[in-house]
Amino acid sequence: MLVLEDGRTFRGEAYGAVGTTVGEAVFATGMTGYQETFTDPSYHRQVVVMTAPHIGNTGINAEDRESGQVWVAGVVVRDPALRPSNWRSQGDLEDGLRRAGVVGISGVDTRAITLHLRDRGAMRAGIFSGEAARASHEELLRTVTGSPVMTGAALAAEVTTEHPYVVSPPEGTPTRFTVAALDLGIKGRTPALLAARGVRVHVLPSTSTFEEVLATEPDGVFFSNGPGDPATAEHEVELLRRVLDARLPFFGICFGNQLLGRALGLGTYKLPFGHRGINQPVLDRSTGRVEVTSHNHGFAIAWPEGLATDQPAATPYGPVSCSHVALNDDVVEGLRCHDVPAFSVQYHPEAAAGPHDAEYLFDRFVAMMEDTSAQA
Structure with missing residues (x-):
């Protein structure tokens, strides 16, 4: 479940690691380059909504990383690839996110989320899966609103x-x-x-x-x-x-x-x-x-x-x-x-x-x- 700071909620499927994550929800409009995005330290403490509907098609590899780790706080995708297909692929994106402990969500309307963020502005958000998603909406929202804001953050x-x-x-x-x-x-x-x-x-x-x-x-x-x-x-x-x-x-x-x-x-x-x-x-x-x-x-x-x-x-x-x-x-x-x-x-x-x-x-x-x- 994706819960935004203003209370709007999107239900989907667990993607990557299972658990809880919070951060600033932002959207990225690139149709390619998801691995570079997720390993860019500038995305530290951000939940990234990918506007391109298909993510993970080309897998991941050791060459396209921009740092030594995945820095995004969370990942939001609409339609993840069932299997990677590229001659440079060395692994599956979801497996990589799972190993990195990055909580994500798939199967949500990323276009609706993007329009919401465009109209309301970037805001705090939380992704909850597994046992964490069983909590009440009020409790999940308190977790989101209790997280740090980006203004004033020294990172x-x-x-x-x-x-x-x-x-x-x-x-x-x-x-x-x-x-x-x-x-x-x-x-x-x-x-x-x-x-x-x-x-x-x-x-x-x-x-x-x-x-x-x-x-x-x-x-x-x-x-x-x-x-x-x-x-x-x-x-x-x-x-x-x-x-x-x-x-x-x-x-x-x-x-x-x-x-x-x-x-x-x-x-x-x-x-x-x-x-x-x-x-x-x-x-x-x-x-x-x-x-x-x-x-x-x-x-x-x-x-x-x-x-x-x-x-x-x-x-x-x-x-x-x-x-x-x-x-x-x-x-x-x-x-x-x-x-x-x-x-x-x-x-x-x-x-x-x-x-x-x-x-x-x-x-x-x-x-x-x-x-x-x-x-x-």
Whole structure:
């Protein structure tokens, strides 16, 4: 049984592990990439409703994981595959969720749930199966409403790496630059794409100090995607300000974009139902091109009130432009600083899953490090 915070209930079949789970109910619109979604640390403490009706068709494998574990709190699907059918498949999705202890539900009207969340906004939810589902509706609803909300949640420390590690360029690719990457919930494909461009990536815990960042002798600094409310990330924001003060080239993705905004003095706010999926149109204002992009964010940057997003905003670090904008709802999807070497995007240029329209941003980061190095 799926119980939403506002009392609406959906009955279905147990899927994955049997038991109880609670989290923020959100919907993801991708028709593919469920394994990447479920292993993305940004989905920590979220119950993910998959809008595509058929899930599990291609099974799971060891290559498509974006981290070492399944991070979603729960999974909601309409019509799970009876058996996987793909030459790359190494196992069944439901078996994988069961081994990971992830409680899910199938056989529910995911279209109705999605429309409800779109109209009412993301909300807390619980999935109950087995003995847990025998409790009264009132008791189940109390469990849901007693669970934590996402606003004010500091989650980076729960998903970050415990120890630093290094991702080096593949054999035959010369090392050109070194980047210190703060792991706020980083996906595996991100350092891999940097490494493919000749960048040695030092992945650091979210609690790292500026001195620990400098100890890697970085040519640039990267802040990753991650879960939670950016307003809680005071340590990370202060660290980023020191990076900007040192004029180290900076690139941020998703949570990293929100933290750049806060470091510059901009605010952040919670979106009604967020952007999640692999088909979100974004305009790159520097080129006029529209990119189809991968998203997973429930918070966004608040542009200064009364100022159009096509006008630069004044900050303590000089002007900053809204470099990218979401075409569905005009949400700020990227920042470009004019006076310091820093930029960021709200979406996921590393995709995983999703289109590769925005991979050029990794080249832009490398070019920024080249320019800064040439000026030194």
